[in-house]
Amino acid sequence: MALRRGRKGNLGLEVMPLIELALPTPDGQRMLSDRHAETVTAISDALRASLDNISRLQGWQTQYAFEAVVVALGAVRLIKTEDSGLFYFDDEDGELQPPDFRIVLNDGTHLLVEVKNVAPTGTGLEAKVRAKDMASTQAYAQATGGRLLYALFWSRMSMWTLVDPSVFSLAGSQQRLSFVDAIKVNEMHLLGDGMLATEPPLTFSVIMDRDKERVMERLADGETRELTIGGVELLSAGRVITDPDEQKLAWFLMLHGDWSQTEKPRFDEQGRLVRVDYISAPETPDEDAARQIEEQGFAFFGTLSRLYTLRFLEATTTEDGDIRALREEPEPALLAQLIPDDYWERPGHVLRIWRFRLYPAGTAPVGTPSGAGSTVAPMPMPSPSD
Template sequence: MKRMPRDSLKFDPIELFTAVSRSNNYKIEAEADIDDFLDKVGKSLKSSLKNQRLLNGKRVEALFAHVAGALGKCVMVKQEDSGAIFAAGMNVQAPDYSIALSDGTRFLVEVKNCHHGDPKEDYEFRKDYVERLENYARLQGTTVKFAIYFSRIRKWVLLSKESMTEHRNKYTTNFIEGYAKSEMISLGDRMIGTKPNLSIELIAKPEEESKINEDGLASIIIGNVKLYCDGNEIMSESEKHIAFYLIRFGDWTTDDPAAEMDGDRVKAIRYDFYPDVPWEEEQGFAMLGSLSSMVTSAYNEHTVYESKIYALDAGVNPDVFSVHIPDGYKGEQLPLWQFYIQPNMKFKI
């Protein structure tokens, strides 16, 4: 999936000027009006960039488009909540995105960022807010769903209104019930498992000096990289690509690297990645996490540094954040277990 080109500097400023003009009676040829517009925009932008809650929300909103595009089932993801709306007889509000799937399914998505630490803590949607979104969806001949990113748990859920608990003036959900009822499978999300450990070995060029000096330091030039699963070297290029992606963005952890010595020379440096939670060795595999969480981790590398946001969106296509696992994949040295989690609409805590 590729981002369609659009000249934002050409069209967006004039659209913003038009929108602000409606409430300020600006004239196109009035220099004072243009200066006033630029002053208002500058002050608003500076104020917004200091609002961490707003920045987090907008970044997660942009992130969802990449998650949906990277998981493989979407053929189009379009920003919906932009431009003027004229509606007769009802209050409407445009959700964040319009989604079209490869099977012909269409729906709208409103994206939310939830920072709750307790997985049982309720996340609320006011009924009048949901009603406005549903009115818009009804006029578009489709439905609206709610994508919630539980940032502390690093998990996405995709919910219909019917999956939430109805109260007098609101709907509520929480991570546990939301995850059980999540429809992320419709976008292509799944859980990935393989045999521990996953390992990466950095091999020093044999013709280059790599001895340990008096200070206990060695300088090496990497001549080759090898990847392993459960001690078996991965030979296929496609399997290497998948394994490296799982190492980088999966949930497994690693300790300090181990050096393989050839006399007083460093021959290779090896990192072993393994589950940091108990797993059933008898079943032969351990879970690395969901693809949507891995896409999120990849996106974070482009937008977050040392826990601080430095960009709200990434100027690359969603494919950059994904990994291609072919349909019917059968690994030779990299066995994978893929779990498509179906929603259980009757689940209750």
């Protein structure tokens, strides 16, 4: 079974609750239908203020990005917006503040997740939450039966961490958490996240049709030729990928991974263009880094959540970084479908993939390595010659 959208939404219905915010009190004996212009003006003014508030737009975009990542990972039973609609509560024990989402895991566990965009600052990478906000959100989680977690999006690296409120440190009126400490206690594995690695490089080759090549113009120092593309290839570590599922995965990794891209034309002995290779490979700042990749046989692409977030931001942001949409409808279980659980059981793979699940210290399943940042990985694919 896969996740699917539960409500398509209807603008005519969804706009009705906004009337209460636009017109909070009755106006004498006037009919509500007679206050249409007043309602439109109030909603329009509020919308304009939000569209002009870049921090608010970024916050909403980040919230939708998290939702899309969870849906694309496809490892939960349900995700639902929690902080919409009215609620009433007994304030004897203080304020209650709903978090952004309720998530139900496959084992029935309820998670309540507050999403925060952590922008880089001059003082370093540190998430900050007002202490009173965290307290009221924790009170809501206790009242409604769910475990509160914070989904922190570190925008500089486009990385997600999912952390318990207990890992924050109180500093005055704020709860704070550094990026380094967040990584150590990251629980994104609960949502099906993991890290991918493969043998470098991945190459997309455009192959010329030599039979259709012709001279267009002869010049004093050379000539102009018309070239026709005869075909394309995807290669993993120099081996041609022919399986459609592997091609789809390789293409996704090349498009949304953070390996560097280079273009390299290939010529024959007569100097004629044979093919153009677009090579994707990890950056190796020194010889030790290159040697380590060679010895272990793979290089990391990053987490599935990061790869999908880069895809999401590309779809919702212009080349100049301006927001053109808050959300893109996610494709349920897209990431799970790219690498199905039986991927490693299929013989004869060309694209060898390693998948690592990361656990905080002391939380990994029985029989797996322990320690902060410990990993669990399926066996790597056998080489084509096996």
